[in-house]
Amino acid sequence: MFDSNEALLARVEELQKELEESKQYIATLEKAKRELEQKIRSLSEPSGEPIPITEIEETLKRFVRKTAEILYAEKCVFMLFDKESGELVATKPAYGLTDEEIKAFRVRATQGVSGEVFRTGKPIIIHDALNDERTYKDNVALLHVRNGVCVPLISEKRDEEGRVIESTTIGVLHVFNQRYGNIFTEEDVRLLQRYAKNATAVILNAQIYREFVAEKEDLEHIIESVYAGLLMVNKDGRITQMNASARSMFGAQGKDVLGKMYYEVIDEPKVKDILVQCLTENTEIASEISLRLDESERIYQVQTALVKGEEQQPIGVVAIFNDITEIRNVERMKTAFVSTVSHELRTPLTSIKGFISTLLMDEEGYYDRDTQREFYTIIDTECDRLTRLISDLLNVSRIEAGRALELNLKPVNLPNLIEKVVTVQKSYTNKHTFKIELDDLPEITADEDKVDQILTNLTNNAIKYSPKGGQITITGTSKDGMVTISVADQGMGIPKDHLPKVFERFHRVDNRDTREVGGTGIGLYLVKHLVEAHGGKIWVESELGKGSTFTFTLPITPPSEEEEETKEKEAVA
Ligand code: ADP
Numbered sequence: 001m002f003d004s005n006e007a008l009l010a011r012v013e014e015l016q017k018e019l020e021e022s023k024q025y026i027a028t029l030e031k032a033k034r035e036l037e038q039k040i041r042s043l044s045e046p047s048g049e050p051i052p053i054t055e056i057e058e059t060l061k062r063f064v065r066k067t068a069e070i071l072y073a074e075k076c077v078f079m080l081f082d083k084e085s086g087e088l089v090a091t092k093p094a095y096g097l098t099d100e101e102i103k104a105f106r107v108r109a110t111q112g113v114s115g116e117v118f119r120t121g122k123p124i125i126i127h128d129a130l131n132d133e134r135t136y137k138d139n140v141a142l143l144h145v146r147n148g149v150c151v152p153l154i155s156e157k158r159d160e161e162g163r164v165i166e167s168t169t170i171g172v173l174h175v176f177n178q179r180y181g182n183i184f185t186e187e188d189v190r191l192l193q194r195y196a197k198n199a200t201a202v203i204l205n206a207q208i209y210r211e212f213v214a215e216k217e218d219l220e221h222i223i224e225s226v227y228a229g230l231l232m233v234n235k236d237g238r239i240t241q242m243n244a245s246a247r248s249m250f251g252a253q254g255k256d257v258l259g260k261m262y263y264e265v266i267d268e269p270k271v272k273d274i275l276v277q278c279l280t281e282n283t284e285i286a287s288e289i290s291l292r293l294d295e296s297e298r299i300y301q302v303q304t305a306l307v308k309g310e311e312q313q314p315i316g317v318v319a320i321f322n323d324i325t326e327i328r329n330v331e332r333m334k335t336a337f338v339s340t341v342s343h344e345l346r347t348p349l350t351s352i353k354g355f356i357s358t359l360l361m362d363e364e365g366y367y368d369r370d371t372q373r374e375f376y377t378i379i380d381t382e383c384d385r386l387t388r389l390i391s392d393l394l395n396v397s398r399i400e401a402g403r404a405l406e407l408n409l410k411p412v413n414l415p416n417l418i419e420k421v422v423t424v425q426k427s428y429t430n431k432h433t434f435k436i437e438l439d440d441l442p443e444i445t446a447d448e449d450k451v452d453q454i455l456t457n458l459t460n461n462a463i464k465y466s467p468k469g470g471q472i473t474i475t476g477t478s479k480d481g482m483v484t485i486s487v488a489d490q491g492m493g494i495p496k497d498h499l500p501k502v503f504e505r506f507h508r509v510d511n512r513d514t515r516e517v518g519g520t521g522i523g524l525y526l527v528k529h530l531v532e533a534h535g536g537k538i539w540v541e542s543e544l545g546k547g548s549t550f551t552f553t554l555p556i557t558p559p560s561e562e563e564e565e566t567k568e569k570e571a572v573a
Contacts, residue, residue, distance in 0.1 A: 275319070
């Protein structure tokens with residue numbers, strides 16, 4: 001093969017130099033691999049700073065360039081197996097290929113030289129790509145391939161004695177087109193195989209790294225958007241996580257809090273105490289704290305947990321803050337409700353009992369028939385009051401249990417009903433005047449008893465909450481298939497911050513004026529449900545000290561009835 005001994009010696013020297021260079025190169029790759037592994041490990045720790053992906057890209061970029069240089073090739077590219085598509089796909093970075101070429105370079109794992117090398121795990125040398133029947137011609141044309149070497153990228157797992165226990169082919173590595181018109185040799189194959197072995201580890205690590213970074217980002221997005229406040233500090237007390245809720249709880253919106261000591265960011269003494277205790281005693285704490293936020297008091301349930309490292313050593317503390325203000329409010333309202341309901345039940349009962357005892361004791365017939373009749377009327381009214389209260393309570397529990405209020409739909413003459421309700425309510429007061437202003441209201445389809453309950457409740461509230469008297473005005477209009485009824489009083493009004501809440505169950509405005517007035521806080525809650533069960537809406541406008549106007553709408557025909565009517569009409573047509 002060689003003309004002379006000198007030529008042979010020169011070639012041997014050249015080869016030795018190449019070998020030396022390769023060895024150094026492999027050592028660099030191995031170092032890069034070790035560094036990557038180290039960085040990936042550090043990522044799993046909460047304080048781990050992600051290394052920029054560009055660093056790994058750089059390592060691989062150097063790899064493809066160096067490989068091409070050492071093998072005197074024009075191009076070097078690796079293809080990875082994509083399980084989902086079953087294809088071998090060229091992956092960046094590559095040497096000597098444009099971005100478009102990399103994107104277009106893919107082949108089914110059953111096709112071409114790439115497919116064969118991937119399946120058999122054996123390298124292939126191509127001397128004449130165009131005429132070699134194993135090559136996939138589209139790609140030969142795409143990359144202008146004349147010749148090349150393709151080796152598998154095999155990932156091997158070894159046991160402690162260095163025996164291979166698992167081996168997976170993750171893709172293939174190509175070099176194309178010998179420069180200077182030379183051909184690729186078996187020696188090139190061996191060299192490329194050695195490079196491929198080291199490159200596989202780097203590529204795998206890069207893949208794991210990318211997945212890690214993506215997972216970490218996903219996790220950060222989840223943590224950031226959870227409703228509960230989340231705070232994480234490492235064992236030195238530095239903040240490693242603080243989501244949006246926690247930042248707003250501690251007034252740290254828009255501030256760069258990561259890496260700061262927790263006491264530089266959080267002023268709240270109770271929270272600081274909890275963190276100190278967790279960090280110094282390695283304990284987990286469940287507690288309740290209240291914080292003043294935007295002028296209002298919020299109650300939080302705090303639960304801490306120790307964050308442990310790989311060897312179960314504590315590496316920090318995570319604290320979760322759950323806003324339980326609403327739960328506590330409902331609990332408080334429920335307690336208040338039980339006492340008001342007992343009171344509301346006892347008042348009519350005391351009166352009933354009183355009048356009955358009086359009548360029973362009157363053996364001599366001291367009271368004349370008219371007086372007796374008056375007593376019986378009072379007893380009758382108080383029994384009605386009790387019945388109403390009990391039926392309200394039953395309805396609340398029905399709504400709470402998620403059962404719909406059943407409607408007994410019939411034609412209802414609203415002007416007559418309003419007249420009737422006002423007549424009854426008038427008898428309870430001599431301080432108020434009543435004014436009814438109705439347009440020509442159409443007959444509506446509704447549950448008469450329930451509309452009666454709505455009107456009675458609103459008119460009764462209008463009387464109750466204007467203890468100094470005044471005018472109560474009931475207006476009614478009709479438009480676009482809906483009737484709109486308002487009940488306006490000139491009473492104490494409702495403070496602005498209570499306006500959105502008066503329709504909530506058990507909600508009562510608690511101040512000096514309202515305390516004198518009996519009530520359970522379920523009237524408007526029921527009214528709202530009754531209106532909505534008909535397909536209507538209810539709202540309130542009010543000015544403190546001047547009066548309130550409650551307005552509700554009802555459809556002339558409830559939605560479900562309307563649907564049935566259209567269906568009937570369609571059937572007839
Ligand atoms: P209650 O049994 O307490 O009257 P409601 O559900 O009917 O319960 O009303 C809830 C709260 O809304 C009342 O406690 C009262 O504070 C307020 N409220 C209702 N109607 C009026 C009104 N016309 N004027 C002023 N406040 C009212």
